[in-house]
Amino acid sequence: MEFNNKQKTEFICDTMFGKLARWIRMAGYSAIYIKNSERQKFLKNFNLRKNQIFITSDSKILKMDIKIFYLTEENIFLQFKILKEKFHLSFDNAFTICMECNYPLKSINKEKVKDKIPEYVFKNFNDFYECEQCKRLYWKGTHFIEMQKKLNEI
Ligand SMILES: [Zn+2]
Missing domain, CATH: 3.40.50 (Rossmann fold)
Structure with missing residues (x-):
């Protein structure tokens, strides 16, 4: 293939x-x-x-x-x-596509999302992404890190 x-x-x-x-x-x-x-x-x-x-x-x-x-x-x-x-998938392009609607994500300034995210997220993470279609916000948070860890363990 x-x-x-x-x-x-x-x-x-x-x-x-x-x-x-x-x-x-x-x-x-x-x-x-x-x-x-x-x-x-x-x-x-x-x-x-x-x-x-x-x-x-x-x-x-x-x-x-x-x-x-x-x-x-x-x-x-x-x-x-x-x-x-x-298929030799990698996470090199992680956070470029919306998990919900398959639309591209774009990088968004942290200050712009301040009111939409929990305080601890604002304090602990710096890179935020927004779906252009459904406006959902993403960040490379604990869930993503844990998931990668678990994938490596299997
Ligand atoms: Zn979306």
Whole structure:
């Protein structure tokens, strides 16, 4: 499987991989999530672009397409670890994509978000990012550090 241009690679996560889609985005890769209500339509028109990889655990999808990646692991940490190893994901581009809506994040001045974040966050962290679409705020906080630590331990 060609996987040279990781910047442009886009993962398409099947209905059962909503959480994984959020994690992929957190690492800075684009991930489209297929909602239950959209699944029929998606499968009917199944047509992946060159840079797209479809992640599913549904073995009934018999299309022999090398860009389908079957994943049967249920633990989110292990799911992400498998993906990380298979596709050489890194956290180099972490905090560039919104976990919720897959839109780009932009850096935002700390002072501008002062009123929107807990005081301890303001005191302890310096780099903040805002989603241009849903206006959600992100920072490289304790949760992110803990998650990376746990991924390294597995
Ligand atoms: Zn967003």
